[in-house]
Amino acid sequence: MKRKMYAAVDRLKAEISNRSQRLLAAIESSFGDLFRLNILLSLDQEGRQKLIQQFAGKYATDVNAADLEMEIEDIQIFLKHRKEKPANVVEFLGFMSSHSGLCPNLQVALRIMLTIGTSIASCERSFSKLELIKSYLRSTMGQARLQSLALMSIEKEVLDCVNFDGQ
Known part of the structure; x- marks a missing residue:
């Protein structure tokens, strides 16, 4: 029974990892x-329109597609x-942020692109915690205890707020 459970958890972890990689590849x-x-x-102009249609469609x-197109053209x-151009996207976003009101739709688009990876990572982090618990206590734990520990580990912020003294 335990072997099947561990195999299922391992499979689930692998599938989530594959799914996040496919999602990032599709976005890329x-x-x-x-x-x-x-x-x-x-x-x-044709390249800008194609990129903007794909991004604004999603x-x-x-973002407003028409404004985004004008902003990209203006920033170009x-x-x-x-003379000095930003070296990378993060520096570029900082440059635009320092000039208040410069290309708000482009700023939003770049922020979305830069945070997609972290939104995927939160799900993977939960399974990483589960893997740590499972590996450490693999031979001594039943399914109910594993589920409880995983939930406590994943929801640590909520658990830290709980008063166990009853006061």
Whole structure:
């Protein structure tokens, strides 16, 4: 019985890892050019429209496609005439943030792209905790105890707020 449970947990962990890798690969192929500053700044009108349609189709509630296109075109012109250009996307986002109101839709798009990995990581972190518990107590624990410990570990912030003294 325990072997089947451990095999199921291992399989579930592997499937979640594969799923997150496929998701990141799909995002990269769809609109990964938002990450590549040199490509983003050199896109022609057709390339900009294609990238924006793909991105705005997925995140229509977060960005305005028409404004995003104008912002990318404006930032291309603006940075073309600057001597110092941002080296990477994070530096580019910092540059835009320091100039208040500069390209708000592009800032949102870049923030979305930069945080996708962390939103996927929270699920993987739960299974990482489960793996640590399972490995450490593998031979001495039943299913109910494993589930309880996993829940306590995953919901640590809530558990820290609980008063066990009854006061």
